[in-house]
Amino acid sequence: MEFVAFNNLNMMSYVAIGSATLLALWIVHFVFRWKNPRCNGRLPPGSMGLPFLGETFEFFSPNTTTDISPFVKKRMERYGPVFRTSLVGRPVVVSADPDVNYYVFQQEGKLFQSWYPDTFTEIFGRDNVGSLHGFLYKYLKSLVLRLYGPENLKDVLLSEVDKSCCSNLSTWSSKPSIELKEAISTMIFDLTAKKLISYEPSDESESLRKSFVAFIRGLISFPLNVPGTAYHDCMQGRKRAMKVLKSMLDERRNSPAERKCEDFFDHVIEELKKEKPVLTETIALDLMFVLLFASFETTSLALTHGMTYLTNNPKVLKELTEEHETILRNRENPDSGITWKEYKSMKFTFQVIYEIVRLANIVPGIFRKALQDIEIKGYTIPAGWGVMVCPPAVHLNPEIYEDPLTFNPWRWQDKPEITGGTKQFMAFGGGLRFCVGADFSKSLMAVFLHCLVTKYSWKAIKGGNTVRTPGLGFPDGFHIQLIPKA
Template sequence: MLSLGIYIIGSLLVIIIIHYWRNPKSNGKLPPGSMGWPLIGETIPFFAPNTSFDISPFVKERMQRYGPIFRTSLVGYPIIVSTDPDFNYFIFQQEGQLFQSWYPHTFEEIFGKQNVGSLHGFMYKYLKNMVLNLFGPESLKNMLHEVEKTTNNNLKRWSRQKSVEMKEATTKMIFDITGKKLISYDSENSTENVCENFATFIKGLISFPLCFPGTAYHKCLQGRKKIMKMLKRMLEERKSQPRKEQSDFFDYVLEELQSKDTILTEAIALDLMFVLLFASFETTSLAITLAIKFLHEHPKALKELTEEHEAIIRRRENASYGLTWKEYKSMKFTFQLINETIRLANIAPLIFRKALKDINFKGIVSDAGYTIPAGWAVMVCPPAVHLNPVKYEDPLQFNPWRWEGIELNGASRNFMAFGGGMRFCIGADFAKVQMAVFLHCFVTKYKWEIIKGGDIVRTPGLQFPNGYHIKIFEKYY
């Protein structure tokens, strides 16, 4: 009899917990949706892999069921998902007023509790200005020659190999450029295999957050620990043996740390270096690899791109001269191709914010009016915007000509590959420079054939599970 009573009480408690989990309190009407199971929420279907460039099945199914804005729960957090371009734009414009940058606890564990994405107000602006010293327009003009030289050297070496896995090869090439600028990293002479540590880190970055040995998430954290240990040791070495002149961004950071009225701390500085190294390691290499895949599959685009870059060389007094900033800015079709590649790539598939107060958004996306409770997370979903058939005709088709005559100077309601608002990606122009220079060197001097791979998987981030292996040949005129 006693056991029956315990069973009944236990069952009632479970029912009550599930009821309150699925029907959270709010001062207004919550957007429609499901909160899934307590704590787990809808995390498992959210991370389910898919092999299409299309909007993830998780988001697409809920858009069809609930509309452009719905509620869910992921890794223990109540979240409002927005696929509406106008509301997304509103969210970005209200940074620091109604919303602020936010990421789940698991992201903070990975990138550091004081990483630039988790900081706000004056400290964020301070770090942003620091990074602009590295990625601002004047710095990029000075880096153009070095990016071209490094690209040519790598392409020459790859052409001697039987095959090249493009994602891995371009990752290392880009990391050699930015690693040198950030920490004077030299992969040929360094005892630290930073690329290997970051490769381990990347594999678990967007994975189910189970932290025990053997899981991708645990390996990700171990990769972070190794990289942070290296950065801390490097910082101590720079302190004990200061350089007479700044030779990299780390020297600049150290100078800021040692200035009299600094607000920078070592913890923030090290997390900043980690995030910058990560950004240089992963994102642009994915975009370049995807661009090569698209060019192979669309000969017309390859032909027009090649003609544009060969024309740049023909207009020079001497064909052996390197790229100039004026030539870079003249690459109209190249930028169309870059825009289309990153639209389909959706390398940043999720952008998080947090509501600072109860927010009613009646009149923005719904006549009925919904409320986002203070403290709830909001997840902006760029793929739903970039693949919207109302804005982009045949959105899953690669069509760089759709960008003809359109000039982008930042984010817009319908294009947010680099975020938006005051947190628009600082490295966006640097990424475009790297892609444009690589394409210039590649299509003017080389041709290629596919060996194997090229399949994509989203989990929800973009991956090439079988790589993308090609054989590169020099062109002979």
């Protein structure tokens, strides 16, 4: 009996040891496969980091440098301008190479398609415009261009932007100080939301704006969706904003009176009422959400960043002011609004704007996905892998821009107007998905600067420091006092 029990104990020990050995072998094999992904060619050099987590923590680690992010720069120095990594559970090839970036953009819809990690998709919606392709994307783009395209910009928006900037600057100048990022964000949100959804100040619309504030704070943060984290606040902000938009959509659709197409929402609803609509309600709501966000957040960040540069560069400010004072002197009626001809004449202003967005680098990465195995620069990008084009690595490349960290608008002198992404400049993206709001953003910045430098001076009170996580932020804000000119 004791002998049988002893044998059973031995057998159980052997089974336990065997199971532990198999588990250990499986773990070793899994870790090896994770670190050495399969590829029908030569993968770019790099590290896949920890299983599942990859190098996500380091990617989202805050930094205060104005140079290329430490995450990208360290790997560029070790592996070169094209390297592999893993972010939020997905294998990604990161490109800081201008030729590779340009190729990726030009092959949109052929070898690559727009793609963002699952966490980004959760934030912006499964049916957001960045996740759509082919005919539907082109249709939505044409729809958006009705609002932000050059024709409407010239005929309608320029005048409305001028009035909004002048009115808000006047209000701000009556206060001891303002936090510039918050003030500009509110100004642009009010302006664009009125065009998109006939926004008027009310409890509901204020709730919508506050929801976007919560959304923005966690937009580019580590994707841990538990209470107390920035990402959780972001998702809750999106949920509240979508609830408000859905309520507005239902109210508009169920309204007994027929409305003229007075805002962008009306055009969307008109499409939804068709017998065979191109849009679904989900796509329409995700579109409105993305447009509201994109209209104000990136431009307010760029303008605030630009104001810190103008504050510390009196020579630039002097030439910028002279250009706009010349416009006023040549105007028959000094109190009339800005004209399209005046706007197009702002040569130095556009140089300032290009330099601001080059250095601001609002977007740390633009994502695409390989549709098949792709050979480029001696490497293979496997089908299904993500590709992150890194604009800051191009904009801050000393081989492209002399003294790249220096604010120098004169570097753009005598260069043609930028109407699309190039190998050297991709602040507004590139290829088929070049930002449809680029012209609107540039006009808003130009008109804001015009109203500012012709009527006000200012002094910095506090803040102005930036942090990247990896998106741009102002942890202490940027507080200034506006002083009306005599």
